[in-house]
Amino acid sequence: MAENIIEIDDDSFEKEVIQSDKPVVVDFWAPWCGPCKAITPTMEALSETYGDQMVFTKVNVDENPLTPSKYGIQAIPTLIFFKSGEIAEQITGMVAKEKLEETIKGIL
């Protein structure tokens, strides 16, 4: 369940995301964002299936302003998929599980 998704912050972003050997998906979210909460079950389900091939993480944009600002994020939920430290895919807004699964398969 949720323990498959690692909570990261501005300090650990470089190590956990940029330097990761595996592809990483970062879910930029905030407690005040309804749609962010609404996609959480989808992310949890996908982390169950793909957690051994891809690292699932989330960044609370309220507590960590530096990382979202570095990536020019002005809307959430935003999911950024990183591969070897580079952005492979970026999705903003509510998104269906099927589409996310296609994106993940495309990156793996």
Place this chain on the structure above:
Amino acid sequence: MTDTNYDLVIIGAGPAGLTAGIYAARARMNVLLLEKAVPGGQILVTDWIENYPGFPEGISGYDLAEKMKVQAEELGLKIETTEVQSLNISTDIKEIVLKDRTIKAKSLIIASGASPRKLGIGEDKYMGKGISFCATCDAPFFKEKTVVAIGGGDTAVQEAIYLTKFANKVLLVHRRDELRAAKILQERAFANDKIEILWDSVVTGMDGLFGIENVHIKNVKTSETKTVKADGCFIWVGILPNTEFVKDTVKTDEFGFIIADAKMQTSVPGVYVAGDVRDTPLRQVSTAVGDGAVAAISAEHYIENL
């Protein structure tokens, strides 16, 4: 009738679809609800709902959606996340084509809702980089900044007021010389120092290197144009029905909203419609919920008489 998977299939898990699901589950119908993204529908992007009875202090859109979903699921409603591709509904057995299979049902409720209308002024280029349709998601990114909001209806005015919690200034651009929003919302907007209304005006475009920096505005009466510095642009100019999969299988109005009778039956027997996707004079949570209840009971009666 043979070979059906379900008594009833409901498409869309907004307030209309979830209510239909609650009634159908309580009627012990064999029912499946299909949702393409996440249950809740448009209220998920609504900051605060204060005209739905039973919540005197108001309730957040997300919380209301979550409560409806939990209520439906506790009654045994099955919700599957998948996008409907097309419908074959010309015979008694209604076929719903999904990506991985086709399911058959005795009756169908279309409650697929609506999506914000776009203006074609650069939304796609600046989506997530200043363009937004969701103040509750994105307003905090515009703390102490100037934003443009477009529209004059309930959503535009309510969300413009919400934006002022974060933005220094909200320029509300409206193409007419009066607002359509409920009077209580108009009063709040007029009393809010951070809101400036640009009457008789439309946004014609925007520019900026990485995100929005300038928004171009034209007065439709004087044809005068001007450019304002703004970091964001929120658009609430009405909605369009989510009916890609419906095509021409049922009768619609000129905008594509599905036409139904008082029982929510469409032009095809056994096929019902509920909520914002219906041709209806008012689109609210309260009306969607009513549509959903009527549609489910109509479907139940229809099946009993097959």
